[in-house]
Amino acid sequence: MVGYRSNAVMRIGGALAVIAFSGCATAKHVATPEASIERFIYEGWTLGWTTAELRERLGPPVSLTIEPVENRHVEGQIDEIRTVSYDGLVLMFYKVSEAPERELLMSISLTSSYYEVGWGLKVGVEKERVRAVLGEKFQTLRCPGLQARMPYALTECEAIGCAWAYTHDVNNSEVLFTFKAGHVNRIDWSFYVD
Secondary structure (H helix, E strand, O other): HHHHHHHHHHHHHHHHHHHHHHHHHHHHOOOOOOOHHHHHHHHOOOOOHHHHHHHHHHHOEEEEEEEEOOOOOOOOOEEEEEEEEEEEEEEEEEEEOOOOOEEEEEEEEOHHHHOOOOOHHHOOOOOHHHHHHHOOOEEEEEEEHHHHHHHOOOOOOOOOOOOEEEEEOOOOOOEEEEEEEEEEEEEEOOOOOO
């Protein structure tokens, strides 16, 4: 009787294991992103948040243009918009002239695979790597939507789903990945500056 009971227990246990594992096999797996959108927007850029930090890491820029601009909060105060260019990399800073002087990073445009950013992302990685790092919470853009967001840039993209925009929930800063042939073609950050 003991042998019969142990065989029955083994068969029931085996059947339960098969049911449990078959349920796991049919359940849809939802991957957890490696980074939150907010974290990537502010920690994904690793090469410098000021022109001095960039110069220290990358050397002198290929070009630097300075455009005076009136501060919208302080009447009569003239600040600067600085555009710093390296090969395959353009950054725009807002330089506040009042004491203490400071620079605020406004935007980054990255078109070269030379520069790696956080979580191993860079120009040239597969589209699915972006999804693995940042998840599904993106807005899919087509060419007209991309051109409306980036009228200053010459952008080429596939007609359907050519770019994904990941936007910060609170301040609308965003990072935009443009794709060509299933790979990242460019990465653009825009930061909220006021």
